Amino acid sequence: MSTPGWTPPKRSWLQKFGDAFRGLYHAVSTEWSFAAHLPVAAAAVALAAWLGISPVEWCLVALSIGGVIAAEVFNTSVESLARALDSGPDQRVKDALDTASAAVLVAVGAAIMVGLVIFGPRLLALLR
Numbered sequence: 001m002s003t004p005g006w007t008p009p010k011r012s013w014l015q016k017f018g019d020a021f022r023g024l025y026h027a028v029s030t031e032w033s034f035a036a037h038l039p040v041a042a043a044a045v046a047l048a049a050w051l052g053i054s055p056v057e058w059c060l061v062a063l064s065i066g067g068v069i070a071a072e073v074f075n076t077s078v079e080s081l082a083r084a085l086d087s088g089p090d091q092r093v094k095d096a097l098d099t100a101s102a103a104v105l106v107a108v109g110a111a112i113m114v115g116l117v118i119f120g121p122r123l124l125a126l127l128r
Helices: 013-032 034-051 054-085 091-127
Strands: none
Touching: 013 034, 013 054, 013 091, 034 054, 054 091
16 A cells, blocks of 8 residues: 555666566576476477477467466465465455466466467377
8 A cells, every 4th residue: 555645766667677577586486386387488499499380380389488477477476465464364365366376277278279289280290
């Protein structure tokens, strides 16, 4: 909550970007699920390069990876807020945490579908 009449201090774009990178570092360094997401993202990029996918397909892969990472960062922020506000069991907090986790699940599901559509036919062709 802000205090009436209080104006936040002016911050440069460099400071704002610094805060954003600090937040990204916090999410990656404190959430174990990035230990799963980042290697899978790296594998998808390596596979895409190896298979020589088209520029449009590269965009879809990049958007899929970005969507999963963004969802995980948002999930981390909700978890941080929940810990800060922790006053014991609260169904509303549980609902918020579960909903944020569901966003990650949806993003991962969409990324898997994109991967199947882009990589699936090429990998099947290599097996024949």
